[in-house]
Amino acid sequence: MKISIIKIGGNVIDFPEKLDEFLALFTKFPGHKILVHGGGVMASRFGESLGVMPEMVDGRRITDQETLDVVTMVYAGLINKNIVAKLQALKVNAIGMCGADGNIIRSIKRPVKGIDYGFVGDIQEVNTQLIDHLLLGDLLPVVNAITHDAKGQLLNTNADNIASALATSLAKEHQVNLYFCFNKSGVLIDEKNENSIIPMINEDIYKELKKENVIHSGMIPKLDNAFEALQKGVNHVWIGKAENLHLAAKGKISGTTIERSRYDLF
């Protein structure tokens, strides 16, 4: 099968109109699809209403029992079910899932090394057999950022990592493309200029761009993650804005494509 895995974040989820626009374009995206979402901003807002204050270390949420309950409610309940209902209205047979559902993603609680992140999961295994069964039944899985340890414990898990883990696991038997939607138009030469998109990056270009300090800080883990996915068999990885995703499907330049193969471009 040809499978597209698309990850969206808070910059789409938090704005009902943007979400509706995105979902309408998303349904036209060809072939089998899996949608992955987080929803950290909404979780922080609801947590605060309940008196559960977000605690972040290096951009990662410390997840105590109360925070876990909040993210489970917001990711797996509120956000996931509203996305599914909206997709159903667009005649797409979406099915919302956390990692515990059908045991699709098993994690382990992150070991304490200096920082105790609490109930945070590091992904161990993806149940590709079930995902195949669902895709063959013409279902579109909408996967949120909650996983489990197969011992009864839910775990808060990074949505980018979920998208990567799904992609690399499914790539063993399928042709998989991975799309990360975020708040920039792609990898930019000039951070302040949304038109300065670098259309394609391979490992050689990546090394060059890091050396020249064009790519730095927050972009590095994203790209390392992308290259790791490619090394594990994913076809190509795309990074860009959700509203440009449909152009990517048509092969138009609309973000940054990260490719395994090395071309001699320079």
Next chain:
Amino acid sequence: MKISIIKIGGNVIDFPEKLDEFLALFTKFPGHKILVHGGGVMASRFGESLGVMPEMVDGRRITDQETLDVVTMVYAGLINKNIVAKLQALKVNAIGMCGADGNIIRSIKRPVKGIDYGFVGDIQEVNTQLIDHLLLGDLLPVVNAITHDAKGQLLNTNADNIASALATSLAKEHQVNLYFCFNKSGVLIDEKNENSIIPMINEDIYKELKKENVIHSGMIPKLDNAFEALQKGVNHVWIGKAENLHLAAKGKISGTTIERSRYDLF
């Protein structure tokens, strides 16, 4: 297929130890199973923490937008995913679903007749084809009390009605038994005596018991519901305590069985 549909309520869900005990027994229940749950008490408690006060008319929750968000978070998120994780720990491949997931239950917003219940759903259609696909994939659906209208709107729906609708729809092609777990040991001759269980009720006995005022008030809609399910092809309906459900599976008297066939018992 032989399918058992089991509905549990707040008196099991609200107590972690009772829920664990129930789930351990439930997994031993033979054959294909679907678990249906509500969770009204927990929803009320969370809603209150968020400043959303429950408003009830004749035991039914008035569901405005904020209340809908709360029940979606609590039923489809917190309760559903914790039950699924606990079942996975018991090596049962549970999959949590609301009615929007895979479009398994489509409802319409209840028309306003005197009382405006808000975002409350009356069930219209069950997607039995998908449920078959899941059961054949050895999955155990855990269905919560949120449905959708297939136009993008989630709807708060009575969990007893969800269990009945699943049972009557699946009964068209399968042999279905329906189990309602509640806070009494069954239909009782003396409400205050948990040992006064009426082991079997058919329509003749039901008429007699209503005439004698042994069955009245809250029990009547439950039994009407049960007889309607039988008329629509459900094999038998059982009403009793969650902790006695495993005895019902062994054919022991442990609650009240409601039967279609009329015997001359008296």
